Amino acid sequence: MSENRIAMVGTPCEIMAASKLQHYTDSPIDVKLGLFCMENFSYKYFENLLKEYDLKMDDIEKFQIDKGFVFLLLKTKETVKIPLSIAKRIIRKNCNICVELTSETSDISIGSIGSSDGWSTLIIRTKKGEEIVNGAIEQEFIESKEFTESQFNLLSKLAGNKINKNLEHIERREFLARPVLYQRDKSDDSILGEITDSNFSDLKSNVIDVGACVLCGACEYVCPYDLITIDDTKPNMKGECPHDCHACFTVCPRTFIPQNLRNDNSKVIGDYINVLSVKSLKHSQGQDGSIVTTLLDYLLTNKIVTEALIVDKQDHLAWKPYAKLTKDIDEVVKSGGTKYSVCPVFKPLRNIKEEVD
Ligand SMILES: Cc1cc2nc3c(=O)[nH]c(=O)nc-3n(C[C@H](O)[C@H](O)[C@H](O)COP(=O)(O)OP(=O)(O)OC[C@H]3O[C@@H](n4cnc5c(N)ncnc54)[C@H](O)[C@@H]3O)c2cc1C
Ligand code: SF4
Ligand code: SF4
Numbered sequence: 130m131s132e133n134r135i136a137m138v139g140t141p142c143e144i145m146a147a148s149k150l151q152h153y154t155d156s157p158i159d160v161k162l163g164l165f166c167m168e169n170f171s172y173k174y175f176e177n178l179l180k181e182y183d184l185k186m187d188d189i190e191k192f193q194i195d196k197g198f199v200f201l202l203l204k205t206k207e208t209v210k211i212p213l214s215i216a217k218r219i220i221r222k223n224c225n226i227c228v229e230l231t232s233e234t235s236d237i238s239i240g241s242i243g244s245s246d247g248w249s250t251l252i253i254r255t256k257k258g259e260e261i262v263n264g265a266i267e268q269e270f271i272e273s274k275e276f277t278e279s280q281f282n283l284l285s286k287l288a289g290n291k292i293n294k295n296l297e298h299i300e301r302r303e304f305l306a307r308p309v310l311y312q313r314d315k316s317d318d319s320i321l322g323e324i325t326d327s328n329f330s331d332l333k334s335n336v337i338d339v340g341a342c343v344l345c346g347a348c349e350y351v352c353p354y355d356l357i358t359i360d361d362t363k364p365n366m367k368g369e370c371p372h373d374c375h376a377c378f379t380v381c382p383r384t385f386i387p388q389n390l391r392n393d394n395s396k397v398i399g400d401y402i403n404v405l406s407v408k409s410l411k412h413s414q415g416q417d418g419s420i421v422t423t424l425l426d427y428l429l430t431n432k433i434v435t436e437a438l439i440v441d442k443q444d445h446l447a448w449k450p451y452a453k454l455t456k457d458i459d460e461v462v463k464s465g466g467t468k469y470s471v472c473p474v475f476k477p478l479r480n481i482k483e484e485v486d
């Protein structure tokens with residue numbers, strides 16, 4: 130058993146990778162804080178799109194997506210609006226086949242949909258998640274109020290819209306190219322059969338080369354022979370896979386999903402214990418209600434976890450995300466705010482793996 134107990138933050142696809150790591154390996158991830166996610170963007174294409182508005186990444190103080198627009202809050206305090214119908218062209222290809230809005234396999238999911246300004250929507254999924262939220266309320270890290278029926282209806286409607294739109298996309302893609310493996314309904318036994326026949330070349334042909342890779346980095350982290358490296362756009366492999374290794378194919382969130390993690394898309398926000406509107410009583414510089422920052426503060430302060438796996442921005446490249454592990458609450462606070470592009474979130478865990486080895 131790993132001695133590290135890590136709380137991670139991630140989008141639904143990254144949380145699925147974490148859940149598969151927990152299912153198939155001795156994972157150091159203990160608490161999963163999942164974000165809502167309608168779509169994500171390519172950093173490079175975003176830079177190019179900004180040029181059309183005479184802007185650079187560095188001009189931007191905060192990004193926000195709301196009511197059909199990407200809002201760019203500039204350092205000059207002006208606001209620029211880009212219609213999502215235009216921003217659509219910079220959405221990562223893999224997001225078009227994603228049918229999950231709310232990080233259904235997390236312990237706690239957090240987003241803004243449904244809640245009023247300054248408040249966040251929080252979905253408690255597991256007993257562990259429930260204990261954390263109750264503890265954070267008792268210790269006055271956060272306050273909560275009821276999530277009303279109309280708020281719930283809005284969240285369900287948007288989650289349903291995402292599922293329906295992208296199921297249509299999956300149908301078109303499957304007609305033209307390969308099956309979208311993570312949407313295949315298979316028994317655990319038959320998944321095991323598929324896995325034992327698969328290695329990196331199957332990951333490449335079924336996920337990476339067909340625009341399904343979410344660039345989470347789980348394959349790179351799990352490879353016992355360090356054959357995989359992730360550049361800015363995709364995982365690459367150098368070397369030869371031993372015939373008995375299937376680790377990368379097994380944990381990838383875009384290959385088959387074990388039965389206990391699968392949703393047949395009939396429950397639009399997945400299984401849950403409770404949904405609340407919540408607000409931080411400690412922090413205010415986050416994206417919405419600063420709830421992710423505050424829950425990580427609560428978890429580290431109370432030593433419920435040993436470290437937090439977060440996504441910060443690079444100092445030399447404005448808004449370019451990178452993942453890091455930290456015990457330092459100031460670092461967690463600094464990493465608040467949403468970066469609308471991707472990075473291999475599991476990369477920092479490689480150091481832990483090396484320590485354990
Ligand atoms: C790509 C993306 C799309 C999103 N789309 C929606 C949406 O459609 N609807 C909605 O309601 N909410 C969406 N969210 C979630 C929303 O933007 C906030 O992250 C969420 O409401 C939590 O806000 P907060 O103030 O509690 O977080 P904060 O306290 O500001 O903490 C944010 C945390 O998010 C992590 N983070 C930031 N960027 C990334 C990233 N790219 N990948 C992984 N982790 C990251 C950081 O580690 C930080 O700890 C999206 C988030 C992302 C990353
Ligand atoms: S695949 Fe895209 S839309 Fe889906 S959770 Fe990941 S980043 Fe968000
Ligand atoms: S050695 Fe295993 S984990 Fe590494 S690339 Fe090959 S199949 Fe994947």
Ligand code: SF4
Nearest residue numbers: 342343345346348381
């Ligand atoms: S191929 Fe690797 S980086 Fe891409 S989604 Fe699968 S595990 Fe993540």
